[in-house]
């Protein structure tokens with residue numbers, strides 16, 4: 001190789017080095033400018049937030065993002081309103097949102113949202129071990145020098161002036177000791193940045209600098225918040241105390257404080273802490289349909305609601321939360337709005353039938369629901385072909401046979417006799433031989449023909465029409481997820497309808513319920529519905545957080561001899577093993593020789609309550625007639641009453657009054673059950689010969705006991721059981 005060639009190579013190399021140095025120098029200059037701007041921006045924001053520390057908030061500024069090589073978190077704020085992950089932006093152009101995207105100066109900036117959500121997820125993971133629900137962790141993107149208050153999915157976009165008022169307006173969910181423990185924990189998990197020394201490796205060719213620990217793309221000419229500025233602000237804003245020596249002591253203390261708080265508070269206030277096992281269910285990824293079951297009061301609904309909020313945070317589609325009862329969706333919507341207002345608009349709370357009707361209406365499917373005309377059609381059919389048939393040998397009352405049509409035939413979507421002839425009649429005790437099934441089928445056909453003649457639909461028709469329409473539309477549904485509460489009360493057609501909306505997609509369908517609390521006749525198994533729940537997708541909660549030992553014992557005594565079949569087909573004894581949390585409670589039994597004396601005792605008990613205590617008291621009755629009677633009695637005595645049909649979960653200073661069925665899924669500090677044993681007969685314990693009873697009587701009694709059990713387990717602190725007996 002010639003000497004001249006080597007000199008030229010050295011010159012080329014020197015020029016390459018010079019170019020590299022120049023690029024690095026330019027990068028350093030750009031970075032220094034960003035830091036200057038950033039520190040100015042961050043100082044502004046930090047200054048606006050500093051006063052919060054005097055109001056019990058803790059600020060952790062410029063923190064290392066665990067699990068990443070160089071990621072940082074601008075600020076973590078922990079205060080009465082929860083945990084907030086702040087990403088501070090110091091952009092020249094104002095942020096804009098269009099079609100669910102973040103832009104500035106016409107350029108897309110979604111990568112900043114992605115990064116903030118990823119940091120938020122890390123923070124959620126960190127507090128989950130303390131039993132804190134992800135709904136209590138919120139991502140805020142704060143824009144120095146701009147005025148803004150907008151939402152982009154889960155992320156709240158705020159200007160530097162808007163951020164502090166927004167934080168202060170947050171509903172109070174953490175007590176000072178919880179704030180302290182959570183802040184200490186986050187302080188350990190997201191440690192402070194150690195210095196801001198410039199690592200040559202991190203520089204590359206000027207694409208990244210030490211201030212760009214932010215993993216999102218830096219837009220040219222943009223002044224994004226960098227770590228160095230943040231560190232300087234940290235000198236003044238961070239008030240994190242050194243972590244205590246024994247972290248575990250802290251965590252235990254926090255769990256105990258949270259549990260105490262929960263046991264004192266009504267469900268309205270139960271919105272931040274769960275048992276860590278429950279948080280795991282809230283956050284778990286399931287590959288297909290899943291189920292959460294467990295005895296009364298074990299937190300199924302609470303987990304269902306927190307999971308709903310979480311799904312709404314993490315998906316772009318809507319979430320449907322369905323129960324059978326009409327009044328529950330209102331109450332649950334109130335809870336969710338209280339717990340997680342940011343996502344409340346993305347969740348539809350519906351009763352199954354109102355959902356089906358809306359669904360048909362939206363898709364232009366005509367439906368003429370007419371309960372009275374449908375009932376007249378049934379009564380005619382009964383007079384024509386039922387009353388004189390062999391069915392009366394089994395049960396002379398038409399009610400049992402109407403239930404057979406509603407819950408077994410139409411509820412399961414059966415349309416041929418052959419199918420009905422062989423179907424296992426779940427939760428129906430009376431055995432039907434073929435002639436009886438033929439007679440039922442004749443009754444069904446007569447009813448259907450009279451109903452169609454009148455041009456009306458019944459409730460089951462509404463569900464069947466909706467199922468047909470949902471299937472016709474294939475996968476075109478707006479729901480990312482469907483959560484079904486009190487699933488044991490639904491009919492098979494109802495469950496199929498909800499399953500069709502989301503199919504078997506991951507995290508799509510969640511069924512929440514407890515077979516022991518079934519309060520309607522009939523039933524189904526998951527296999528009948530074609531829903532395959534396997535492995536860890538079936539979870540059982542076992543700790544009762546609601547009832548004291550005395551109250552639960554009294555309730556379990558009612559159903560102790562009734563085994564029940566759950567939707568997974570398992571038979572379970574009525575007296576189930578439940579773990580109890582330590583909790584005081586009282587059962588008061590009042591027995592009077594006359595109805596007047598009994599009612600007087602009830603009035604005295606209610607009069608003794610303060611107005612605020614009345615707000616958390618409920619009088620529950622087995623029948624509409626009894627509700628009418630007690631409404632007149634209470635109002636006549638000047639005790640304000642709120643009917644459960646109208647209750648929406650907001651506190652009202654009135655005694656709640658309603659049926660056992662309407663009380664499902666709810667709870668109250670004090671529950672009063674006047675004449676509680678009137679509708680219930682214990683299973684016969686006398687030796688044969690016993691007096692003859694219709695075969696269906698046992699079934700009816702078992703249902704009445706289940707309803708009473710449900711009503712009794714609504715009580716947290718006090719259960720008043722009235723009885724008339726001479």
Ligand SMILES: Nc1ncnc2c1ncn2[C@@H]1O[C@H](COP(=O)(O)OP(=O)(O)OP(=O)(O)O)[C@@H](O)[C@H]1O
Nearest residue numbers: 262270274275296297298299300301302545546665
């Ligand atoms: N981890 C927990 N710690 C303390 N209390 C809890 C916890 N989880 C739930 N609770 C409380 O337990 C009570 C019962 O919760 P929830 O209504 O969700 O139970 P459930 O299983 O749906 O009851 P049911 O089937 O009887 O309607 C509520 O007051 C709730 O706040």
